[in-house]
Amino acid sequence: MSDSFLPVSAHLTPAAGALLFLGLILASSILADVVASRTRLPRISLLVMVGLGVAVVQQLVLGQAEAAPLDGLGEPLIQLALVMVAFLLGGELTLERLRTTGPLILIVSLAVIGVGALLVGVGLAALGFPLAVAVSLAAISVATDPAAVSETVHESGDTRLRARLLLGIVAIDDGWGILAFGLAMALLGWWLSGDGQAALALAGWEVGGAVLLGTAIGLPAAWLTGRLRPGEPTQVEALALILLLAGLSSWLEVSALLAAMLAGALVANLSRHHTRSFNEIEHIEWPFLVFFFVLSGASVDLRHLGDALWPMLAYIVLRLAGRYLGGVLGVRLARVRQAELPRDIGLALTPQAGVAMGMALLAAERFPQHGALLLSAVVGSTLVFEMIGPLLVRRVLR
Template sequence: METESGIQAWLPVALSPSATALMLLGVILSTSIFADAVARRTRLPRISLLVMVGVVVAVIQQLVLEVPEPRPLDGLGEPLIHVALVMVAFLLGGELTLDRLRSTGALILIVSLSVIGVGALAVGIGLLALGFPLVVAVSLAAISVATDPAAVQETVHASGDSRLRARLLLGIVAIDDGWGIVVFGLAMAVLGWLLSGAGGGERALLEAGWELGGALLLGAAVGLPAAWLTGRLRPGEPTQVEALALILLLAGLSEWLGVSSLLAAMITGTLVANLSTHHTRSFNEIEHIEWPFLVFFFVLSGASVDLYHLDEAFGLTLAYILLRLAGRYLGGMLGVRLARERQADLPQNLGLALTPQAGVAMGMALLAAEQFPAYGTLLLSAVVGSTVIFEILGPVLVKRVLR
């Protein structure tokens, strides 16, 4: 029998991977209680605290225990993160009701297009001016469009703010990832066309079209029957089982079909919110069980940082962070000025509230690294490093804009 090393040598029985995972899940949930207590006393957003806990986990795992791969729960972390994002997207889709779109729809469109347009141009042109390669500049410009809806939604809900600026932020993050998918797909198509000929560009364009169009089809295929069935399968209000079934179906089917799970979940949420006239409680059921999954999402996002490669892209990461912040600020200012009839109700720094960035950006970086392997390590290091900063700084900026 091999001699066990480390802490397991002191235990009377072997520590199995499943036992380790279960204990780590318990520890992660326990940290959320600690984060709540600290947040109440310091006014720091609990999301930022949870991401910082994740970074501490990464430091212990990679630098102290010398485990090279940043996978704190092995194969369990990715499904948890995926389910949390689908829950958030479903709830954000529920914000896009016809009544709300009639009152703020044009404003959402104006501000969101202004923020993503100015923001992407600021990042792309800025990185090119600083001498970074075309692939890196265009890829990061497209990735910069994505926003983390979980961080924005949680901070807005925790604030209890129901003013126009809060409703506008929820509406924008509900469609931001849709814009992000479109912009990223087009950017990859253009780069593929320039660097590998027409075949590479056509392939990238087809993949982006399927990711977007397939998500619309999946959202409708799940959302239409769900809008009629939910709440009717048994008398009374919908159960948590029905709500969880929707989320898991969306998460699993979207991964299997290779379409955007966030866009599919937003379409489903929008259909359920607008067509389920017989009740309004599906979203309440999701909200009751959402927070534990969000805790896993924020902690595991911080714990997924690869500390060994951060120094390789320090200059690029710093430039990307500063340019994205500048682009968001200027884009928000332009959007507020364009929306003249509502300008008095909106702060000039509205774009800074759209700073958080997480899972979608990492997914885009992985796709870009796969398509352009020569720049893969550089892109991944910059996106992961900046994501930690944006997840810590972002909720603070959201609170500042709401104040």
């Protein structure tokens, strides 16, 4: 029989390869869920390990050191996942919620992230790392994994002040992280540029343009939300918001995280039926996060893994020290019911996951000469923080 009559071609087209790879990534997430439920290992860490396995096959077995998984498709998938996370985080920043959390949460959270970021940045700079690496990792250190902290607190059944304080902090912690990262990238670009005026204008546009874009998308979205009937129209509305925010921020070269967070905050504060859009995004968010975690692990350049070991260890030690000292300062500044708050409460805010890796990817794009080091250090430290983080939360609650 002639080969022309065969129903299957021996040649795998790029489109078919991309679809197969996406299907395998989602299938691996099912396996990760099963393993996580039986071993209590964080499923995020398992997904990143799957991505590292992809990197090993691609870079060491196939010898494609410069190739990126999915070629041009990986970047938009990662961008969509980050915009979804930032939009949902913005939805947590309602005036009502900030009023009910009270000043105690603001004082402790700002003390922890302020001392932590300062110690990481100054410490890495003192150890001789480039300014771009030190400042980027300092901004990335602010982010926390709210899911890991919340899950551990709920499992413990603790309802004391320290447990309620932790839940309140992690609800807004990544919001602070996105703000700190956006400002740090803009200021760092200005500082490192030879043309001060042009760089300052670009930095101002990156932050100011993000505010304008978030407002331009968020205000109409707040008016529209709730006027569509629940179901498919609301889902289309939610997808349109995310795609517009991701596409326009990339085209206008403004901070996608800041724009999405502001849009989410406007929708949450101005719309009476704001939960509909957020619920629809939550329903479709996980598959994109699966792609994000696996592709983040697959993006690690294994050739520079050894070079990233020292900065990764320094970052882990400095971040742990910063969290501890920040917690001590926060408890002292609060001066309210200090007997009920442990001095090491900052260590319970150690877990770090998706937002941190997203920031690392963005920083790697901004400073490609340090990209491999930044990404390897953050991915490696994320695995460590996800493993030891829940143990530290339980220690603080005890």
